[in-house]
Amino acid sequence: MSSERPVFRRRALLAGLAASIAAPALARAPTRSLVPVARPTSLAQEVPAARAARGLTDLLARSGVSGETALIALDAETGAVLEEHRANLRLPPASTAKAVTALYALNTLGPEHRFRTRIEGHGTLTGNTLTGDLVLRGGGDPVLQTEDLARMADALIQQGLRRVEGRFLVDDSALPAITRIDPEQPPQAGYNPAISGINLNFNRVHFAWVVQGGRATLTMDARSDREVPRVSVIDIRTAARDLPVYTHDLRRDGERWTVAASALSGEGSRWLPVRRPAPYAGDVLRALLLARGCHLPEPQVAAVSRTGPILAETFSAPLTSIVRGMLRYSTNLTAECLGLHATLAGGAQVRALEPSAERMSAFAARRYGADGLSFVDHSGLGDGSRVSPRAMAQFLLAARSEGMLQEHLRDHPMRDDAGRPQGNHPITVQAKTGTLNFVSALAGYAQMRGGRSIVFSIVSADMARRRAAQDVNDERPAGARTFASRARSLQQALIERWARAQS
Numbered sequence: 001m002s003s004e005r006p007v008f009r010r011r012a013l014l015a016g017l018a019a020s021i022a023a024p025a026l027a028r029a030p031t032r033s034l035v036p037v038a039r040p041t042s043l044a045q046e047v048p049a050a051r052a053a054r055g056l057t058d059l060l061a062r063s064g065v066s067g068e069t070a071l072i073a074l075d076a077e078t079g080a081v082l083e084e085h086r087a088n089l090r091l092p093p094a095s096t097a098k099a100v101t102a103l104y105a106l107n108t109l110g111p112e113h114r115f116r117t118r119i120e121g122h123g124t125l126t127g128n129t130l131t132g133d134l135v136l137r138g139g140g141d142p143v144l145q146t147e148d149l150a151r152m153a154d155a156l157i158q159q160g161l162r163r164v165e166g167r168f169l170v171d172d173s174a175l176p177a178i179t180r181i182d183p184e185q186p187p188q189a190g191y192n193p194a195i196s197g198i199n200l201n202f203n204r205v206h207f208a209w210v211v212q213g214g215r216a217t218l219t220m221d222a223r224s225d226r227e228v229p230r231v232s233v234i235d236i237r238t239a240a241r242d243l244p245v246y247t248h249d250l251r252r253d254g255e256r257w258t259v260a261a262s263a264l265s266g267e268g269s270r271w272l273p274v275r276r277p278a279p280y281a282g283d284v285l286r287a288l289l290l291a292r293g294c295h296l297p298e299p300q301v302a303a304v305s306r307t308g309p310i311l312a313e314t315f316s317a318p319l320t321s322i323v324r325g326m327l328r329y330s331t332n333l334t335a336e337c338l339g340l341h342a343t344l345a346g347g348a349q350v351r352a353l354e355p356s357a358e359r360m361s362a363f364a365a366r367r368y369g370a371d372g373l374s375f376v377d378h379s380g381l382g383d384g385s386r387v388s389p390r391a392m393a394q395f396l397l398a399a400r401s402e403g404m405l406q407e408h409l410r411d412h413p414m415r416d417d418a419g420r421p422q423g424n425h426p427i428t429v430q431a432k433t434g435t436l437n438f439v440s441a442l443a444g445y446a447q448m449r450g451g452r453s454i455v456f457s458i459v460s461a462d463m464a465r466r467r468a469a470q471d472v473n474d475e476r477p478a479g480a481r482t483f484a485s486r487a488r489s490l491q492q493a494l495i496e497r498w499a500r501a502q503s
Contacts, residue, residue, distance in 0.1 A: 052083075055497075056083065056085060056497075059490070059493060059494070059497070060085070060490070063486055063487075063489065063490040063493075064486045065440075065460045065462075065483065065486045065487050065490055066438075066462045066465065066483065067438065067460065067461050067462025067463065067464070067465065068086070068089060068091060068460070068461055068462070068463075069085065069086070069458070069459070069460040069490070070085060070086040070087055070088075070089040070091060070388065070389045070458075070459050071083075071084065071085050071086075071087065071389050071456070071457065071458040071459070071494060072084040072085075072087040072389040072390050072393045072456065072457055073393075073454050073455070073456045073494075073498040074393050074397055074454065074455045074456070075452060075453075075454065075455075075502070076397065076400060076445065076447075076452065076453035076454055076455045077452060077453070079397055082454065082498055082501065082502070083497075083498065084389070084390070087388060087389045087390040087393075088372070088388050088390055089388060089389075089459075090372065090374070090386035090387060090388050091386065091387070091388075091439070091441075091459040091460075091461040091463075092380070092383045092384075092385055092386065092387075092436060092439050092441075092459075092461055092463075093373075093375075093380050093385055093386075093387040093392065093434055093441055093443075093459065094380045094433075094434025094435055094436045094439050094440070094441045095330045095332075095379065095380045095381075095432060095433060095434040095435065095441075096380060096387075096392065096432045096433070096434040096441045096442070096443045096457075096459075097335075097375055097377075097378065097379060097380030097385060097387070097434070098326060098327060098330065098335045098378070098379060098380060098432060099327070099395075099396070099399075099405060099409070099432045099443065099444075100360060100364050100370075100373065100375070100395060101326075101335045101338055101339050101360065101378040101379070102323045102326065102327060102338075102405060102408060103364075103367075103368075103399060103402075103404060103405055104338070104339060104342045104360045104363050104364070104378075105319060105323065105338035105339065105341065105342045106319060106320070106323060106404055107342075107363075107367070107404075108341075108342035108345050108346055108363075109319055109338075109341060109342060109345055110319065111318065111319055111320045111404075112318050112319065112320075113318065113319040114315045114316050114317070114318055114319070115139045115140060115141035115142070115143075115144075115315070115316040116139040116141070116313060116314075116315055116316075117136075117137070117138055117139050117141050117144055117148065117152075117198065117313065117314050117315075118136075118137050118139075118310050118312065118313035118314075119134065119135065119136055119137070119152055119156065119285075119310070119311045119312040119313070120134070120135040120137060120304075120307065120308035120309060120310055120311065121133075121134060121135075121308055121309050121311045122134075122135055122166070122304070122306070122308040123166055123308075125159070125160075125161065125311075127160070128160045128161060128162035128163060129161075129162065129163045129164075129165060130161060130163070130164045130165065130166065131165050131166065132165075132166040133164075133166040133167045133168070133169055133304075133308075134164045134166070134167075134168050134169070134296060134311075135169045135170075135171060135304050135308060136168075136169070136170045136171070136198070136281065136282055136285055136299070137171045137174075137198075137304065137307075138170070138171060138172050138174050138175075138196065138197040138198025138199070138278070138281070139174050139197070139198075140174040140175040140197050140198075140199070140337055140340070140341055141198075141199065141316045141337075142199055142202070142316075142322065142326075142331070142333055142334040142336075142337035142338065143202075143316055143317070143322055143325070143334065144198070144199055144200055144201075144281075144314070144316070145200070145201055145224055146200065146201060146222045146223065146224035146227055146229065146284060146288075147224040147225065147226060147227065148314045149200070149281070149284055149285045149288055149314075150224070150226065150227050150288050151312075151314060152285070152312035152313070152314055153285065153288040153289050153292055153294075153312075154292070155311070155312035156289065156294065156311055156312055157289075157292045157293070157294060159311060161294055161311070162293060162294050162295065163294065163295050163296070164294075164295070164296035164297065167297060167300055168282065168286065168296045168297050168298065168299050168300065169299070169300055169301075169302045169304055170198060170278045170279070170281060170282040170299045170300070170301050170302070171197070171198075171301075171302065171303055171304045172196045172197035172198045172277065172278035172281075172301060173197050173303040174197030174198070175195060175196060175197040175337065175340050175341070175344075176195070176340065176350065176351040176352065177194070177195070177196050177197075177277075177278075178194060178195040178196075178336075178352065178353060179194050179250075179275050180192050180193065180194055180273070180275065181193070181195065181332055181333075181336055181353065181377060181379060181381050181382070182377070182381045182382040182383075184382070184383075184470060185381070186246075186474065186475050187246055187247065187248040187273075188245070188246040188248075188270075188272055188273070188475070189273065189475060190202075190204050190270070190271040190272060190273050191273075191331075191332050191381070192273055192332065192381060193273035193274055193275075193277075193332075193333055194273070194274060194275045194276065194277050195277075195333065195336050195337065195340070195353075196277035196278055197278070198277055198278055198281045199277050199281075199333060199337065200222065200274075200277060200280060200281040200284060201222055201271075202331060202333045202334075203273060203274040203277045203280070203333055204271040204272065204273055204274060205220050205221070205222060205231055205234050205271065205272055205273075205274050205280065206220065206221050206222065206223050206269060206270075206271055207219070207220055207236060207257075207259075207269060207270055207271070207272050208221075208267070208268070208269035209259075209264050209267060209268060209269070210266075210267040211264050211265055211266060211267065216238050216261065216264050218236050218237070218238065218259070220234050220235070220236055222280070222284045222287075227288065229284050229287035229288055229291070230287060231280065231283055231284065231287075232254075232283055232287075233253075233254040233255065233276070233279045233280060233283045234254060234255045234257070234274065234280065235254060235255070235256050235257065236256075236257035236258065236259060236272075237256075237257070237258050237259075238258070238259055238260075238261040238264065239258040239259065239260060239261060240261055241260050241261070241262070242260055242262045242263075243260065244260070245259065245260045245263045246258070246259055246260075246272075248275070250275055250276065254276075254279065255274070255275055255276060257272065278299075278301045279299055279301060282298075282299025282300075282301070283298075283299060285299075286298065286299060319338075320408070322334060322338070323338070323408050324408045326338070327408050327409055327410060327432055328410045330432075330433070332379035332381050333379075335377075335378045335379035335380075336353060336377060336378050336379055338378065339353075339356055339357065339360055339377075339378025339379075340353070340356050340378070342359075342360070343355075343356040343359045343360070346359065353376065353377045353378065353382075354376050354377070356378070357375035357376050357377050357378055357385070358375070360375055360378060361373050361374050361375050364395055367398075368394065368395045368398040368399060369394055369398060370391045370392070370394045370395035370398070371391055371394075372387060372388040372390060372391030373387045373388075373391050373392070373395065374386045374387070375387075380434055380436075381436075383436055383439065383463075383466065387459070389443075389457035389458065389459055390457075392443050392457040393443070393455050393456065393457045396443060396444065396445065396455045396457070397455045400445065400455065406430050406444075406445055409430040409431060409432060409444055409445070410430070410431070410432070411428070411429065411430060412429040412430065412431040412433070412442070412444065413425075413429075414427055414429065414492060414495070414496075415492060426448055426449045427446055427447065427448050427449070427495060427496060427499045427500075428446065428447055428449075429444060429445070429446045429495060430444050430445050430446075431443060431444025431445065431446070431456075432444055434459075435484055436466070437466055437469055437476075437477055437480040438461065438462040438463070438465045438466040438469065438479075438480055438483050439459075439460070439461045439462075439463075439466065440459075440460045440461075440483070440484050440487030440488065440491070441457075441458065441459040441460070442456075442457075442458050442488075442491045443456065443457040443458070444456065446495050446498065446499050447499060447502075448499040448500055448502060448503040449503075450503060451499060451500075451502045451503035452502040452503075453502075454498050454499060454502055456494070456495065456498060458490075458491050458494060460483075460487040460490065462483060465479065465483070
């Protein structure tokens with residue numbers, strides 16, 4: 001009797017679990033239901049499993065999410081499939097790919113790995129003058145900030161340096177130089193910067209404007225909490241047009257942006273992507289040193305094979321901290337730098353993202369048994385990556401037993417009907433979100449208070465609408481926000497369905 005009662009309660013609950021979400025959409029029946037399917041003797045004796053399957057079909061149909069939705073939920077202890085719907089369908093993972101990148105980097109580089117950026121003196125420091133070259137050598141740190149360069153500038157000043165009579169060189173050879181993560185994104189997308197062996201402020205530059213009396217004043221800087229150094233190698237000007245809002249050109253002497261004058265009013269600011277990170281970082285360090293009374297020539301980018309005496313250096317936080325920040329804020333540059341570093345540390349010589357991402361796919365299959373993951377980058381920004389929910393769930397299941405991922409995932413809020421986070425919600429979720437225009441994914445772990453933990457992966461994608469909306473000047477195409485909102489509502493309804501079934 002005691003072993004029968006929880007099963008009965010679970011089955012009765014599953015028959016009625018279908019959250020109310022408006023608007024119809026096409027959906028197919030799940031390939032498996034939440035409980036084993038038995039043969040009914042008549043329609044009047046329809047088993048709870050069949051009702052659960054029909055409930056999922058109804059839930060998907062009412063969600064209003066266009067395109068394709070694929071999903072799977074597993075018991076985290078046994079790996080048994082609780083429910084699945086088209087779980088082998090391969091769709092873009094968006095930023096859920098970063099969960100794989102996290103373990104690729106942690107396993108390859110080690111949790112305590114720190115990235116190092118240093119300034120070397122290649123010459124003789126006599127009095128306050130360096131007779132020779134000053135070298136800024138990047139170590140591929142994805143989280144280097146203006147404040148870090150400022151501290152190194154202070155260290156140089158404390159050593160008495162006031163003049164460099166040789167060259168000022170920036171060595172960015174620690175990572176391959178890649179102009180942008182995804183060439184299909186709008187040029188002004190700050191989440192799609194270049195990648196380099198030296199990366200500053202996530203390779204973004206701060207653009208601010210003030211419009212008074214019909215005249216616009218534009219500035220570009222590399223601000224931090226304490227410093228606001230102006231940038232001279234990146235320029236922006238207004239143009240008398242409506243569209244495109246932004247254009248960008250690479251020139252021999254720097255980067256040139258234009259912005260439509262009609263798009264500017266009052267005052268405002270945004271971060272724009274940097275396409276040449278090494279000259280940008282060198283320019284900022286030079287500005288910081290000039291402000292402190294040290295004169296040096298304009299930076300030149302060059303690979304410097306010989307290591308010189310270290311005059312100043314800075315180290316990143318441990319890799320575990322960087323991974324946690326990447327998963328929380330979904331920083332694409334961090335993911336790409338970590339993935340490239342892991343690939344290079346493994347002995348492969350790559351000069352582009354896709355061959356490195358292929359190595360990461362092979363790593364996930366080899367170490368976690370996650371066949372069906374195919375990445376073109378490490379961040380999920382490019383929509384050419386493909387994963388199946390089954391493969392992603394297998395990865396998460398194996399990662400859970402290893403104990404390296406779940407603690408770094410962000411607590412995913414469950415929300416009320418008005419969309420407000422519910423701090424006292426009985427279901428806790430640690431997961432990675434993924435969002436592109438007309439793609440929404442969520443993968444991770446969930447548990448009802450006092451219940452059994454589940455592993456899940458959900459992906460919704462309307463690739464036809466995504467292709468139709470790929471205007472390089474439109475960051476938010478019509479309908480994308482509604483698609484994302486409906487997909488998130490569906491994700492919560494599914495998590496509630498599964499977690500309550502496991503209580």
